[in-house]
Amino acid sequence: MTLRVSNLSFNYQAKQALKDVSFDAEKGRFTALLGPNGAGKSTLFGLLTRLLTVNNGVIEVAGIDLRQHPLAALAKMGIVFQQPTLDLDLSVQQNLRYFAALHGLSGKSAEMRIEASLDRLGMRERAKEKLRKMNGGHRRRTELARALLHEPSVLLLDEPTVGLDASSRTAITDHVHQLTADGLTVLWSTHLTDEVHPDDALILLHQGVLKEAGTAKDLQNGQSLQDWFLSKTGAEA
Numbered sequence: 001m002t003l004r005v006s007n008l009s010f011n012y013q014a015k016q017a018l019k020d021v022s023f024d025a026e027k028g029r030f031t032a033l034l035g036p037n038g039a040g041k042s043t044l045f046g047l048l049t050r051l052l053t054v055n056n057g058v059i060e061v062a063g064i065d066l067r068q069h070p071l072a073a074l075a076k077m078g079i080v081f082q083q084p085t086l087d088l089d090l091s092v093q094q095n096l097r098y099f100a101a102l103h104g105l106s107g108k109s110a111e112m113r114i115e116a117s118l119d120r121l122g123m124r125e126r127a128k129e130k131l132r133k134m135n136g137g138h139r140r141r142t143e144l145a146r147a148l149l150h151e152p153s154v155l156l157l158d159e160p161t162v163g164l165d166a167s168s169r170t171a172i173t174d175h176v177h178q179l180t181a182d183g184l185t186v187l188w189s190t191h192l193t194d195e196v197h198p199d200d201a202l203i204l205l206h207q208g209v210l211k212e213a214g215t216a217k218d219l220q221n222g223q224s225l226q227d228w229f230l231s232k233t234g235a236e237a
Ligand SMILES: Nc1ncnc2c1ncn2[C@@H]1O[C@H](COP(=O)(O)OP(=O)(O)OP(=O)(O)O)[C@@H](O)[C@H]1O
Pocket: 012, 015, 016, 017, 035, 036, 037, 038, 039, 040, 041, 042, 043, 044, 191
């Protein structure tokens, strides 16, 4: 198991945002964390990335306890946040070099990883272009390339398609599905059911509670995923 969350609870003062949430994300699988606004997805990402501190429960990444060994556990994770964090005045390559340096990578090994990472995202020929000249879809791809640079075991993405047009959204969603073929574990949070493929693992979060978990096509049981989501949460996807 590459990512294991056990009995995770979290309160913002009086507000309980997560209630005893447990799940596993399997190696080489796309796990969709689906939930309407306010379900607790961002809180869960905050805990996984240590922006928030775990009150109760355990998070393990590739068998490493995040609370006990935060640096070792974080080194196994690639993270794409909801808000873009690239420098728009730098080129794709410069952004990646900067991030590589933050991870202690430089010289030939950094360049090789940058090239491999750009290849995975079909971005090599755009390496010298400034981010500011690129559309939202290519900026997101650059963020993905950056998140994969240190060869993580787990890729976390918090609503990564927010603000993208329909075709960029589909392209990024498909790309990330393809990355699992190399054994990468993906946790993708979303409130959009069309980003979930039938064979994906699906976790439904609602009002801080994990309501359902399983393979998408088994859970929806012949219904459209959107109707299923509506029936479970009362929310429009
Ligand atoms: N800083 C905070 N203080 C108090 N309550 C908060 C805070 N941040 C989030 N909450 C509450 O915690 C609950 C979970 O919020 P969270 O942002 O994790 O949900 P979400 O599923 O990510 O929703 P969205 O898609 O809108 O980001 C919500 O009821 C929210 O109002």
